[in-house]
Amino acid sequence: MAGAVTTVTAVSNEAKPKHLTEARWVRGVLIGIALLFVGVVILLPLVTVLLEAFRKGWDTYWAAIKHPDAISALRLTLTTALIAVPLNTIFGVAAAWAITKFTFRGKNLLITLIDLPYAVSPVISGLVYILLFGAQGIFGRWFIDHDIKIVFAMPGIILATMFVTFPFIARELIPLMETQGNQDEEAAVSLGARGWRTFFRVTLPNIKWGLLYGIILCNARAMGEFGAVSVVSGHIRGQTNTLPLHIEILYNEYQYTAAFAVASLLMLLAIVTLIIKSLIESKLERSKHGD
Amino acid sequence: MAKSRGKSVLPGFRLTLGFTVLYLSLIVLIPLAGLVVKTAGLTLPQFWETVTSPRVVASYRISLLTSFFAALVNAVFGLLVAWVLVRYRFPGKKLVDGLIDIPFALPTAVAGIALTSIYAPNGWIGQLFDPLGIRIAYSPIGITIALIFIGVPFVVRTVQPVLQELESDMEEASVLLGAYRWRTFRKVILPELVPPLLTGFALAFARGIGEYGSVVFISGNMPMKTEIAPLLIVTKLEQYEYSQATAIALVLLILSFGLLLVINSLQRWSNRRLRSS
Numbered sequence: 001m002a003g004a005v006t007t008v009t010a011v012s013n014e015a016k017p018k019h020l021t022e023a024r025w026v027r028g029v030l031i032g033i034a035l036l037f038v039g040v041v042i043l044l045p046l047v048t049v050l051l052e053a054f055r056k057g058w059d060t061y062w063a064a065i066k067h068p069d070a071i072s073a074l075r076l077t078l079t080t081a082l083i084a085v086p087l088n089t090i091f092g093v094a095a096a097w098a099i100t101k102f103t104f105r106g107k108n109l110l111i112t113l114i115d116l117p118y119a120v121s122p123v124i125s126g127l128v129y130i131l132l133f134g135a136q137g138i139f140g141r142w143f144i145d146h147d148i149k150i151v152f153a154m155p156g157i158i159l160a161t162m163f164v165t166f167p168f169i170a171r172e173l174i175p176l177m178e179t180q181g182n183q184d185e186e187a188a189v190s191l192g193a194r195g196w197r198t199f200f201r202v203t204l205p206n207i208k209w210g211l212l213y214g215i216i217l218c219n220a221r222a223m224g225e226f227g228a229v230s231v232v233s234g235h236i237r238g239q240t241n242t243l244p245l246h247i248e249i250l251y252n253e254y255q256y257t258a259a260f261a262v263a264s265l266l267m268l269l270a271i272v273t274l275i276i277k278s279l280i281e282s283k284l285e286r287s288k289h290g291d
Numbered sequence: 292m293a294k295s296r297g298k299s300v301l302p303g304f305r306l307t308l309g310f311t312v313l314y315l316s317l318i319v320l321i322p323l324a325g326l327v328v329k330t331a332g333l334t335l336p337q338f339w340e341t342v343t344s345p346r347v348v349a350s351y352r353i354s355l356l357t358s359f360f361a362a363l364v365n366a367v368f369g370l371l372v373a374w375v376l377v378r379y380r381f382p383g384k385k386l387v388d389g390l391i392d393i394p395f396a397l398p399t400a401v402a403g404i405a406l407t408s409i410y411a412p413n414g415w416i417g418q419l420f421d422p423l424g425i426r427i428a429y430s431p432i433g434i435t436i437a438l439i440f441i442g443v444p445f446v447v448r449t450v451q452p453v454l455q456e457l458e459s460d461m462e463e464a465s466v467l468l469g470a471y472r473w474r475t476f477r478k479v480i481l482p483e484l485v486p487p488l489l490t491g492f493a494l495a496f497a498r499g500i501g502e503y504g505s506v507v508f509i510s511g512n513m514p515m516k517t518e519i520a521p522l523l524i525v526t527k528l529e530q531y532e533y534s535q536a537t538a539i540a541l542v543l544l545i546l547s548f549g550l551l552l553v554i555n556s557l558q559r560w561s562n563r564r565l566r567s568s
Contacts, residue, residue: 022472027379034375035387037368040416041440042390045405046397048415052408091314098307102299110311112555116319119551121501123521124540127528128322131329136533138325162318185301195302217395224398226504231525244400244504251404251508260408263401270396274389277396 049267052260064250064258065265072238073246074265076154080229080242081222084161088218092169093211097203099170100177101185111174117166125163126231129156152234157242160228165218172214173207180206209287213280220273224266323544330541333534341538346514347523351542354520357431358499361438362446366492369446370484376447377454391447394440399504406437407508429511434519437505442495449491450484453561457483486561493557497550500543 021027054061064070095114099107117125133150134140143150150156184206188198204211226244233240241249243266250259330338341347375381376388394402410417410427417427427433457480465475503521510517518526520543527536 021378026472030371031375031379031381034368034372035383038372038387038390038443041443042393044409044415045402045440046393048405048409049401052405087314091311094307094314095311097303098311101301102304102308104304104308110315112551113315113320115551115555116323116548119497119501119547120323121503121521121524121540121543121547123501123503123524124326124544127524127536127540128326130528131533131537132322132325134533138328159318163322166318182299182301189300189302198301199303220396224396224401226398226400227502227521230503231528244398247400247404256404256408259404263398263404266398266401270393270398270401273396274392277392278389 046267049260049263052256053264055260056257060257061261061264064255064261067258069238069241070243070246070262073241073243073262076157076241077223077243079154080158080161081219083158084165084222085215085219088162088165089169089211089215091166092171092173092214095170096173096177096207097199099174101182114167114170117163120163122164122225122227123231125228126160128163129159129232151232152236153240156232157229157240160232161222161225164225164228165222168218168221169211169214172210172217176207176210177203209280209283213277213284216273216276216280220270223269326537326541326544329534329537333538337534338538341535342542346518347520347539349515350518350520350523350539353431353434353516353518354500354543357434357438357519358496358502361435361442361499362492362496364435364439365442365446365495366488369443369491369495370450370488372443373447373450373454377451391444394442395444399441399502400508402440403437403505403508406433406440406505410436410509428509429513429517431517433509433511434506434517437509438495438499438502441498441502441505445494445498446488446491449487449494449561453484453487483564486557486564490554490557490561493550493554497547497554500550501547 022030095110098104099111130137130151132138132140133143133156135144137151150159184202185198188202189195193201223242224244225242226248229242230245230248233242233245235241235245235249237249243262247259247262247266250256250262333341372387372391376384376391407414407428409415410433412418412421412426412428414428420427425432427436462475462479465479501521503519503525506519507522510519510522512518512522520539524536524540524543527533527539
């Protein structure tokens, strides 16, 4: 599978035959080390977020969430995701269709280019838009003359988010559609179905779980992006602060409890995302075995 | 694959490819080209002076070293975790498997403040090391810990599928020939795992070099000591030193692209091994 970042794996539960596994104590030690590692590295930070968020009780927690700045940050985060994710979804489906249904020159190059944003530091993803649209930017003058604000405003935040989450959906769909082949669509077309009808009636039902998988991962990243958004936002309180940036401001002002309270919202988003993801994975597994 | 474009009966080639290329150009290619154009505004000596100044070189060194060590730790423990998840049964296994993906899904800023509060001198783990004179937060160790967190899924998720596909015939043969378990692991299993391990290592390393959100809180951001390259770019931007920020970014970008090419060929190698076995 080409997309190394998110591969669908099933946890098998059958034990190996005795001669192909380790002595009981070796297994115990290895499991112990693995649990300790995952516990300290991953679980401990999650527990910390919750404990710190509720350290001063429910009222303080609720006050931090209900604060106007937090609400406006939440609104901006939702708006950004609501624009960036659908656009990247349309792109992902179009790219996967072009790449998996047809053969053309430069296909591998195209796939590599789609992967580019994975390799770019989030900070650079924000920087490039400042260089284009900032006051000293390449197109900066024109936008200032026309009184259009891109950088240090919402359009910049949306663009940076789109850049960072760019490959997610295409990356999920390309391997999936590759293994499914073209037969179903070709049959539909030869029976006289039009292009769009073929897509909605044949392709979409085939890829719906993979697509949903890509969308929720894209959404999680879009709502949580920090570095890229931080560079282009300008940090104007109540205006250009997303939830992750709001956390940073609270933290730097030593309002730790409030910072962790807002952080717990994003942690909830991450956990819900992963639960949906594992539900989809078992669906995908089952449909694979059903064939 | 032998089928040519003309033969495909399916519609939509021009529309989808056209849209793909247009959107890719607008969102990714033109902005990245802008970075190169802006750097071209610097003369070569200016560019060179910027990227070889002691503070910039120090930031590259810190980024590379901490990412390397974090990726190394992840290679070792990632292999172990993948092994345990694929081969053994134990209570809570599904949960542990799910937790592995947390670093992908958890916003980096959340991870950053949580790790800082754990490893700060008065934090849960930080206070254990503070009396020994070891500072974790606000030192390169802290940066490495943040990058370990970020990199966990890369190694586990690249090794796991390969380990799952591994046929047991070879292992059987090795056991029949009287090899001990450890020898079987070293001579039969480990060679199969080298490509995915290297891929996972490279992915974690590349991610670490660019990482910003989880590191800025725990690093303390002292120039020459704990200032990573992405942070230096932000600092230069805040001081309106756009050309310097751009020059530092270009070097980082070239480094990342180089790594991307290495990763792509590693993945091809890994896939070929998987298919032929």
